Amino acid sequence: MDKRFAAVRGMHDVLPADMPLWHWLEACTRRVMGAYGYAEIRTPIVEKTALFARSIGAVTDIVEKEMYAFEDRSGEHLALRPENTAGCVRAGLQHGLLHNQIQRIWYSGPMFRHEKPQQGRYRQFYQIGAEVFGLDNPGVEAELILLAARLWRELGINHLVSLQLNTLGTLAERQVYRTQLINYLEQHRHALDADSQRRLTRNPLRVLDSKNPNTQQIVAAAPKLIDCLSTASREHFERVQYLLSENQLAFSINDQLVRGLDYYSHTVFEWLTDHLGAQSAVCGGGRYDDLVEQLGGRATPAAGWALGMERLLELLKLGTSTPPAQGIDLYIACLDAEAEAYCSRLAEQLRTAAPACSIVLHQGPGGLKQQLRRADRLGVRWTVIVGESELASQQLVLKPMRAQGEQRTLSALEIGALLSTGLP
């Protein structure tokens, strides 16, 4: 093809062959979300840039360097959403769903970040997310975490991921800690990596999760946020841990886990894997009690998480469950030009009789051998062969392809009945 028209760097096609795995992930998600009483929401991909700057934080990587922000033809400042928590809060506020109410919602869809593309990291990627509004008790974080854990079990990947937890306390507590941390880091400024030096005064908490070994050494001896937390904040975090333990869910505490978005408070968590190379984060989230108010609503406690679908799909390939087989059940081979209209009616009749079956009608020229080869390439389970003699006798040959069983001669009605009860 002409390279000028190739897909945008970091943006990928999901091809038909990949779809069974996507559908399976989507179906499991829908079922598990339903099992916890979460309702789906769909918000626009484009929002006002200010929504993300205000919610994610003006000095986060996402807002500073990664947003697809643009001015539209009427001069509005818009952005492709880099995540969807802000969109959910915006929609909740706009439709009066948050004040004095409890909402459990989920979403899935594409997100956009202008990051450096590499394996497992894209500029357009898909997320599934869950959000709870209106509840401030630690049971909410436990519920959200247990929901995700159930999804891992259903998908057969629970042995491939591990859960880390931390607490960020309240905004006020973080501010006290921030001053202590800046004072400490200033003393070691010269030994920090360039990114961390830049973040030192603007977003010092992000220095904590720097991947630079020298910075990590300095961070190891830094003051701890937990020491600035009130009794209430500690108890909140302990309760989350207690509820997870009561459900036999394993986790570890990582006091350097701060997450890349500014809106979190209290519990934050992340599922990591050792099986995807450098991109180890599969799912992350936490409580964000201040965000609704920051976006102009009345104070509303909230918590949620988001998972990266591409990374999860890579894990599914290593997991213990296999998606239910999809494919074509029946191919109608048409050996005679005279039989074309009959075959077209037959296909419609069989689709009515067996709505759950997938039936492909041969189109275009081709002899028996060629048609069977085409059916075989589609991986069909059965083929019906219609030629001159079948047309005359109205008795059709049903031939097993990938399926078990004998070749049989049957009427259209009989084939319809067989298909509707599920051919082997």
Ligand code: AMP
């Ligand atoms: P975040 O919104 O940054 O907390 O990300 C939540 C999840 O989305 C991560 O754990 C990843 O699985 C996934 N994710 C984030 N950024 C990307 C990206 N650029 N490409 C693919 N997946 C991503």
